[in-house]
Amino acid sequence: LPGATIVRPSIVFGPEDDFFNRFARMATAAPVLPLIGGGKTKFQPIFVGDVAEAICAALDRGDARGRTYELGGPSVYSFKQLLQFVTAEIARPRPLAPIPFVFAHPLGLLLGGMFKLIPFADPPLNGDQVTMLRRDNVVGADASVGTIQDLGVTSLESIEAIVPSYLWRFRPHGQFQTKQVAS
Numbered sequence: 001l002p003g004a005t006i007v008r009p010s011i012v013f014g015p016e017d018d019f020f021n022r023f024a025r026m027a028t029a030a031p032v033l034p035l036i037g038g039g040k041t042k043f044q045p046i047f048v049g050d051v052a053e054a055i056c057a058a059l060d061r062g063d064a065r066g067r068t069y070e071l072g073g074p075s076v077y078s079f080k081q082l083l084q085f086v087t088a089e090i091a092r093p094r095p096l097a098p099i100p101f102v103f104a105h106p107l108g109l110l111l112g113g114m115f116k117l118i119p120f121a122d123p124p125l126n127g128d129q130v131t132m133l134r135r136d137n138v139v140g141a142d143a144s145v146g147t148i149q150d151l152g153v154t155s156l157e158s159i160e161a162i163v164p165s166y167l168w169r170f171r172p173h174g175q176f177q178t179k180q181v182a183s
Helices: 020-029 048-060 079-089 101-115 127-133 164-170
Strands: 006-009 033-036 068-071 096-099
Touching: 006 048, 020 033, 020 079, 020 164, 033 079, 033 101, 033 127, 048 068, 079 096, 079 164, 096 101, 101 127
Parallel strands: 006 068, 033 096
Antiparallel strands: none
């Protein structure tokens, strides 16, 4: 449709997201977390509320019709930094095992296929996720594409401000466990 507005967000986070919750859940059970591709892939996580605000702004603006917008949050992180953030936030330090793409893709395909046999269970990794991890997911690479700021949304939430409010349930002692402060 020529009049459609397309929004392409980076990782969307919020209380029921499938990124931070997935890796926090993994860290509660697994002794090691997979660092696909060495953890170098870059992301610009964006809060679900900011995505909703951008969509509402796009609906209200006639100049948004027929355009594409990439939506990213206020900061860029590597995959490794995001996993380190999750494990620190839930007080479950885990070693990060680098897995080269050449091994991760077949592993993702195998796990994805195996989990199709298990109803109501999601694989910890699938081939599509590995494929997506091969490319950075940040905004601004294409000057012809708009950003969330072009839609008038300028006050963006950070992962540090929002994610701790819902990952507490993965801490060993729950909501009232105090975070250890490095000395």
